[in-house]
Amino acid sequence: MASSSTPSTTQGSSVFRLSAIALIAVNVGLIGFFGWVLYSRNQVYRLRIATSPKQSENYILMDAFKQVVERHHPNIRLELVPTSGTSESLEKLDKGETQLAAAQADIPPPAIARLMVTLYPDMFQLLVTERVNIQRFTDLKGKRIGLQTKGGQYRTFLEIAAHFGLQDRDFFFVGNTEEEANLALRTGGADAIFRVRAPGYRPIADLVRSSRVRLLPIEQARALQLKFPAFQPTVIPTGTYRGLPALPERDLPTIAVDRLLLVREDVPETAVRLLTEVAIERRQEIANAVPPELMDVRPLALQFRAPRGDETPTALHGGAIAYYERDKPSFVQEYADYVALIMTVMALLWSWAVEFKNWxxxxxxxxxxxxxxxxxxxxxxxxxxxxxxxxxxxxxxxxxxxxxxxxxxxxxxxxxxxxxxxxxxxxxxxxxxxxxxxxxxxxxxxxxxxxxxxxxxxxxxxxxx
Structure with a gap:
């Protein structure tokens, strides 16, 4: 027998089927969401951080950071990997040997790198022995420089030299490590050393106490900033390394460059968000985790902050964005009225469909x-x-x-x-x-x-x- 359904019956069945499908989809979505949340909270993340050499303030701070992270988030396990400097750290980050790296902002990171936190400003510090007559940067030509010929500090030194018309062949570099270079300055084997470190850096303070050295200004900072936007004109305050007699004797012009904490793009957003949260919200706790004998490093932890958009072209990691924008209303919060209206309409449609089916x-x-x-x-x-x-x-x-x-x-x-x-x-x-x-x-x-x-x-x- 031929069949022909009435319009009201067909329409009612369609509405009921659509409502049932919508309800099932919502339930499946909720179950999937809560399952993902439970999985994310219980997943263990094992991450490695490339840092500067062990005696550097960067390594000391990252070790304190590691302690605080593991204290509050036991599912995140961090391992520190000391390197010779920024260049080696970025190389390990690019190869996937580490998942995070602390690096100078003026050294271009690999494409896989994303920004997480601005740690603290490093300053260009040029120490010269009083045995030689060196008054300005150009006087370094033909002199022995205590600086290993690799890493971020070496690249930064050559960038400054290029600005003044000098090249690497205009200098004699001594020391394969930072310790060897410092020893060469102390024993007369070097005329100067160049460091990109935070003011008050302990090895420099030790040189000041044990050797006749002085700090040399690095001038034309604003001109250098035009070529290298990461460079920031600043000064080393009077008496930073010695109060009497003061060293430096006056506020010394120099250049600062931020130390950044970078992370690979493929690191899960959940882990990066938790790491960012610790770095920003638990700065005092990180400072307290620095050993008492390294008290001068503690203030650096208090300078951890969210990056500004004009500081570096490196994009923020999605997990860091999730943390920094945590106070922004979510989609549901921002469009709460519309969401409520949609949910009400769906509930009404479902109710009508059920009633129509019963009828x-x-x-x-x-x-x-x-x-x-x-x-x-x-x-x-x-x-x-x-x-x-x-x-x-x-x-x-x-x-x-x-x-x-x-x-x-x-x-x-x-x-x-x-x-x-x-x-x-x-x-x-x-x-x-x-x-x-x-x-x-x-x-x-x-x-x-x-x-x-x-x-x-x-x-x-x-x-x-």
Whole structure:
């Protein structure tokens, strides 16, 4: 039999299906979200940080940082990897040998690097022995410089030299390590040393106490900044290394460059966000974790801060952005009214769909109940019937009832379940008609009447469920 669904039934079924799918999708999304949160919180992250040599303030601070991180986030395990300087640290970061690196801002990082925290400013410090007459940077030409010929400090020194028209061949570099270079200055094997370190750097302070040295200004800082935007004009305050007699004797012009904490782009955002949180929110705790004998390093930890956009072209890591923008309203918070409206509309649609479905089912049941009642009326009429003509009329009525019920089933006005219940009643009614006919035929009084009646037609074949 051809079928044609009514518009109201089809529309109601579609709305209900869409609402059910939306509800299932929301539940699956919530389960996935909470599962991801639990997994992220319990995941263990093992990360390595490339730092400067062990005696440097950078290594000391990163060791304190490591202690505080592991104290508050046991699922993050950090390992320090000392290097000869920024260049080697960045090389290890690029190769994936470390996941983080503390580096000078003026040394270009690899493409994989992302910025996390600005640690503190390093200053260019040029110490010269009083045995030679060196008054300005250009006087270093032909002199022995205590500086290893690799790493960020060497590159920075050559950048300054290039500004004054000098090249690497204009100097004699001595010392394969920072310790060897310092010893050369102390013993007369070097005329000067160049360091990019925080003011008050302990090895420089030791040289001041044990040798006749003085600090040389680095001039034209603003001109150098035009070539190297990471350079920041600054001064080394009077008496930084010695109060009496003061060293330096006056505020000494020089250049500062930020020390940055970089992280590989592929480090999970969750771990980077937690590391950033510790670096910014627990600065005092990091400072306190520095050993008491290295008290002069502690103030550097208090300078940890969020990077400014104009400081470096290196992009922020997504985890760091998540922390720095934590006070920004989330999408749900920012569009709370719209989200609430959408959720309300969805709830209403779902409620309407459920109500419409219930109404539709009740309507289908009422249709089936009406046909069942008609069949029951036939049963009542046949039980007291004494006329074969009346029985024939009831039989024809049953056939008409069945035809209408099948048509309603085809239009979805009756559900399959309700139709099956009706069919049972209809079959009983048909059986009652047959039994009553047989009883009347066996009665002598009705035999004459039977002879005049046409032979009854066989009922139509019943639909199978």
């Amino acid at each position: 539709l089912e009740q309507r289908q049941k009422n249709h089936a109940d009406a046909y069942s009642q008609q069949a029951i009326d036939v049963i009542q009429a046949c039980r007291t019937a004494t006329d074969l003509k009346l029985l024939e009329a009831q039989r024809l009525l049953l056939l008409d009832i069945l035809t209408k019920a099948v048509q309603d089933l085809d239009r979805d006005d009756i559900s399959e379940e309700s139709f099956q219940s009706f069919r049972v009643v209809w079959q009983i009614a048909l059986d009652v008609v047959r039994e009553r006919r047989v009883a009347l035929l066996q009665s002598p009084k009705s035999q004459n009447t039977e002879a005049r009646l046409p032979a009854p037609q066989a009922p139509p074949t019943m639909l199978q469920p």
